[in-house]
Amino acid sequence: MKAARVFPVFSIAFAVLYVLAMENNWALFTYFARAREFHWLVVAPPTPRMGPAMYWYGWLATSALGAGVVATAAALLRADRAAGMWRGLSWAVPLAAIAVLVFLLRGWFIRMT
Amino acid sequence: MTTTLLIIHGLCAVFMLGALTHQALSVWWPATAGGRSVFHSFRAVRGAAYADTVVVLYTLTATLGAVVYPAYRISIRVFLEDLRLNAANGVFELKEHIVAVGLGLLPAYWYYWRQPLADGDALARKAVTALLAAIVWYSFLVGHVLNSIRGLGP
Numbered sequence: 001m002k003a004a005r006v007f008p009v010f011s012i013a014f015a016v017l018y019v020l021a022m023e024n025n026w027a028l029f030t031y032f033a034r035a036r037e038f039h040w041l042v043v044a045p046p047t048p049r050m051g052p053a054m055y056w057y058g059w060l061a062t063s064a065l066g067a068g069v070v071a072t073a074a075a076l077l078r079a080d081r082a083a084g085m086w087r088g089l090s091w092a093v094p095l096a097a098i099a100v101l102v103f104l105l106r107g108w109f110i111r112m113t
Numbered sequence: 114m115t116t117t118l119l120i121i122h123g124l125c126a127v128f129m130l131g132a133l134t135h136q137a138l139s140v141w142w143p144a145t146a147g148g149r150s151v152f153h154s155f156r157a158v159r160g161a162a163y164a165d166t167v168v169v170l171y172t173l174t175a176t177l178g179a180v181v182y183p184a185y186r187i188s189i190r191v192f193l194e195d196l197r198l199n200a201a202n203g204v205f206e207l208k209e210h211i212v213a214v215g216l217g218l219l220p221a222y223w224y225y226w227r228q229p230l231a232d233g234d235a236l237a238r239k240a241v242t243a244l245l246a247a248i249v250w251y252s253f254l255v256g257h258v259l260n261s262i263r264g265l266g267p
Binding site: 012087091095097 | 182202204207209218221231234236248
């Protein structure tokens with residue numbers, strides 16, 4: 001399956017976009033768990049009754065959509081010819097993304113001044 | 114309903130944990146001919162046979178986790194915040210993010226497990242499998258520990 005050759009590109013792009021989406025709050029939609037309502041893009045809870053805003057689903061959607069666009073562009077540009085580069089980045093970039101996420105979340109584990 | 118889904122979520126995670134651990138060990142520490150120990154048998158599996166199942170189980174487990182996540186966000190997280198269990202909240206926050214990275218990793222994982230293996234893809238297959246196995250192990254342990262903190266049910 002030729003289209004599958006850009007699957008590693010999707011994974012690389014997804015990891016990068018997810019970290020960016022999470023850090024910059026680029027959510028495609030917001031979910032209010034208590035009210036069970038979806039709203040497009042980033043929305044702050046208009047009333048306390050709505051409960052906390054959940055952006056995680058929106059970050060996933062943003063990353064998947066963006067990675068899909070990048071993978072499609074890679075397929076059109078025949079970027080699969082650089083398979084040697086993608087095979088190294090396909091695990092190194094997600095691993096680096098996890099390291100960045102740990103760093104960004106360090107406030108949960110250490111007291112920062 | 115949430116408790117039922119949480120139990121199914123946990124069971125799917127157990128199946129996936131077994132499949133990925135078998136697969137990761139088979140590719141990193143292949144069984145040699147003639148071994149008879151239980152460890153040898155554990156590694157002596159055809160790793161490629163697990164790939165599709167792992168993709169389906171990961172997607173299913175993550176979907177079930179996403180369905181029960183609002184219940185966690187509304188009640189369990191607040192409970193942990195009240196008790197000032199910041200580290201417990203933090204390990205769960207990290208879990209949701211690395212599970213997301215794992216979801217994005219699935220296409221590459223599936224690609225590197227297709228048959229036959231292309232020249233030069235062996236290291237990528239091993240590394241992607243190990244990374245996914247580490248993600249699943251971390252997520253499973255965090256989920257289990259947090260369940261033990263708060264307990265099941267309302």
